[in-house]
Amino acid sequence: MNAIRPPVLTDLLQRQPPGHSLLAPFYSDPEVYRADLELIWKRQWIFAGHECEIPEPGDYFSVPVGEDSILVLRDEQGGVRALHNLCRHRGSLICDQPCGQLHKLVCPYHRWVYSLDGSLLHAPGMQEELPREDLGLISVPARAVEGLIYFCLNPAPPEFDEAALVMGSVARPQGLRQAKVAKAVDYLVGANWKLVWENNRECYHCNANHPQYTRANFDHYNADDSTPRIREQMADAVRQSEARWARAGLAASHKQTGMTTFPDAERNIWYSANRTVLADGYLSETMDGRTVAPLMGVYQSPDVGTVRMRSLPNFWNHSSCDHGVSTRLLPAGPERTAVRVSWLVHRDAEEGKDYDLTKLMPFWQLTSEQDWVICERQQRGIRSSAYRPGPYSTYKEYNVDAFVRWYLNHLRGNFA
């Protein structure tokens, strides 16, 4: 592993002060970025998208991870597969569209033909002794859990079953497999991917930046500033939800003000999911708390609180009774992160009749775009030669600190 952790990185890992934001090169140095790709992005399970985006055999979308392009597709047997989007002949991209439908994978350069499982079917004009069986498209492990698709660029991926169990049990009632993407918006955020995660791992910034979000939620409170009144409101909401949700088999699994703790840096728990309550008057994470689309999944009533899921290094989802919002991060350079935010509704819902994008989108579109501004301003500051790591709040940034420890543990090879 020393080849992957060159001297500069080794030095940075030694000098990093605990409980503080990272040393500047972690957020901007091309060598650290390459290490992040090698030690995180090419080893972990990466959230790719939703099964409902590729309902039929031959449906595909492509996912850019750094300079790699991965095709995620539904094969002839109805399974989900992930293949490097790269002809084995002379390296051409095979699909240059972001998504589409095809029967075979045909390279546009010289028409080498591959099946949907990646096997080389036809290489016209090549010598007879070509080892065709060795020249299939490079496949990578793929898994789906309740409609969420993951792949891993390492042929020996980390364990996935426990993650599937934890996320699956919370996700199941939401019905993401019977959903559709009503809208997806792509952003190219001018910040290192870790700054985007740090921003996501605390609601300390919410009061100053997310007025619509704080009205709906309890996350922005914490031990230090949850008044007895607020704590009682949350406890009341949880108590009432328990009574009301019982018949639906739902239960709040996060019951305190403030954010649930995630990740677990020491045990490398990179996934989590829970259900929690919304603020009084909120049935959905929308601008006014009212529902904006038909109920999803098994829900019989809008009163189901809110589902939250997240998995490192690149996924979070908030789902209400009527819609879900998935956020996917992908590294696009030392100081650039490609983000896709997708709004999901029941697959039978019709735009204009059952839902309206102008009501569906603003809550999370605002929250997301407010955060990208924050992250880009922080990235610009961190470029300054005067930047020094600053202290995390033990009250409000415990999850940021946990994320940073999880990250450093990976770079130090502690989980290798």
Added chain:
Amino acid sequence: MNAIRPPVLTDLLQRQPPGHSLLAPFYSDPEVYRADLELIWKRQWIFAGHECEIPEPGDYFSVPVGEDSILVLRDEQGGVRALHNLCRHRGSLICDQPCGQLHKLVCPYHRWVYSLDGSLLHAPGMQEELPREDLGLISVPARAVEGLIYFCLNPAPPEFDEAALVMGSVARPQGLRQAKVAKAVDYLVGANWKLVWENNRECYHCNANHPQYTRANFDHYNADDSTPRIREQMADAVRQSEARWARAGLAASHKQTGMTTFPDAERNIWYSANRTVLADGYLSETMDGRTVAPLMGVYQSPDVGTVRMRSLPNFWNHSSCDHGVSTRLLPAGPERTAVRVSWLVHRDAEEGKDYDLTKLMPFWQLTSEQDWVICERQQRGIRSSAYRPGPYSTYKEYNVDAFVRWYLNHLRGNFA
């Protein structure tokens, strides 16, 4: 030479598998790009443009090779010269226009004046003891053959006479010296210059990508898929051409289906030229095979087949009875190639009367632009960390393999 072939490059040269596309860094690494500039572009004869572009003394055009700018001009004696476009005083560019006409070369910064042969004539305001004779513009060797201008950035260039003989004898009847550039189009292609050459060195991709080209030509056939019928068509065409062309002193020098072999990697033959037949019904490389401009050169009849010339590292030309098309490549970065495609017609032909750009250009404009799309898609694929060199077809990519061997021989110093 070790300074020019640093450790990374040495390692790449050792690891490169024969018969396969190049290892990824050859197509994208800045260090390899610098080696390409030093070992190829600054040592070989580079095609610059056409004599007919600078008919009168003082006419010039500039040629960007990497970060160098070379002025190609006609001097007072009517000769062709090449000079670095760089004032010896403080390094300003002298001409910042791509072409023009001037009597002296005057630096716009402080008005140092140079003659058209590069001598420093006047340096107003400088001290008397200035060694004016040492401060002329830096001249580089230049040669012209039948209207095609070449220069070499090395003061001790490779031998040119044999190239002039070979290309000259084929080019002479075409009359490029009595031509004019009807139109030139500049492209900045997002691919390494070697990918552009690899694309040019096979017609394996033609069926899938160049419908107009394959109707006019025999290149896209090869040993493995030229049916007896096709081979007989070509043989017929050659036989008939021999009978008809004899009185004009023309003869097909490439007589088989498929591409003529080029380059000769072992003997470092970097130039070639031949005349061959077009498909039945084609008098010119145009969309419908009909001529689109007056006959060029010594031709008395449109039935002259097609002239092809090419020289490494940066030139190819296809000429029909009525027009010629020159393609010039210049390196513009590890993953960028500046390409100029020029359409030439008889110098007396008048646009709108004797020819029409909408009929003259499409055949090669389409072919060129189709190829740039291919090259850029391939470059994007090769950036993937999953890219591995793939096998060349021994039937259809022998010239690609020969180009790659020619290139590697230069980088290994085998011709030094």
Added chain:
Amino acid sequence: MNAIRPPVLTDLLQRQPPGHSLLAPFYSDPEVYRADLELIWKRQWIFAGHECEIPEPGDYFSVPVGEDSILVLRDEQGGVRALHNLCRHRGSLICDQPCGQLHKLVCPYHRWVYSLDGSLLHAPGMQEELPREDLGLISVPARAVEGLIYFCLNPAPPEFDEAALVMGSVARPQGLRQAKVAKAVDYLVGANWKLVWENNRECYHCNANHPQYTRANFDHYNADDSTPRIREQMADAVRQSEARWARAGLAASHKQTGMTTFPDAERNIWYSANRTVLADGYLSETMDGRTVAPLMGVYQSPDVGTVRMRSLPNFWNHSSCDHGVSTRLLPAGPERTAVRVSWLVHRDAEEGKDYDLTKLMPFWQLTSEQDWVICERQQRGIRSSAYRPGPYSTYKEYNVDAFVRWYLNHLRGNFA
């Protein structure tokens, strides 16, 4: 200091020929650029702007030096301060506007609050044991002289008092403290900052490039080409000015044709200021020599010649009786310089009534923009692999040579 002067730079410093333009890497290499930032820009006094831009407590503007952002503001006591624009918590920029007004400095991320002197006043949600006294904004030394604001990024700055004395005595009558910025124009010039200075340190290029400038001034003449007639004109102008200016307490301090000598490379004199005469018929540096705004400062008559000030590494100013023009350079990359040109008039002057931008601006806007074209053309030439340092004119480029020696002395650590 060896860490700052790595091997490549050491080699360059040894190879640099005296009396010649710099070796190419000094103008383009990222490593040299980093050394310039460390050894020049982070050690010298940098001109920031004008006191009149921040008249009231809480007024601020930001200054980008490389990747650093410095806030220059007026504090509660009316003093001028400079602070790194960088929250000590997680490194966010605090102000992302180029200028404005505020009462406290509040980080937009988590609302840490700092006073105008940089002290941390409030860090809501942080642990009690936070060492608040160590977490103030990072302050850097700032000075103002007659309305010109300077800061130094080094906490131990070079001596300033002598500079203040020299520039202050010449600047005082001009009344820049009672001025306002009528207009500022920002340029991003595609040239290394040293090329911009070299251009400024000679008027050898003026005849060929600045027709409006040469009509108003005597700088473009020099020992070799000032005819007796021209020298007599200048002497006459100086004699007459002495007689006329006496009662106003003004005197020409530069009395010869050609430019005043600056800098003094051996004694590290990085500032200078003088008053000199304009050409016959010119009362102001305007297109026709006529005044274009009310008299500034203590002037009772327009006949005051012209004030010139300059300080390395980033400031020059030409001021006439009725307006002043300040030029500020900031490094923005190895081959990019951010330039702001500011036109100042008396603070009581009203646009449209007392002055008109279309008459105020052209003289220096033309001169500036003509120079940026020159600098960018030179930068492009210097990128050529054929560039070699060229000889400076001992008659006309003595100040360019002095600037280069000053620069090299700093890089060699001769003043450290």
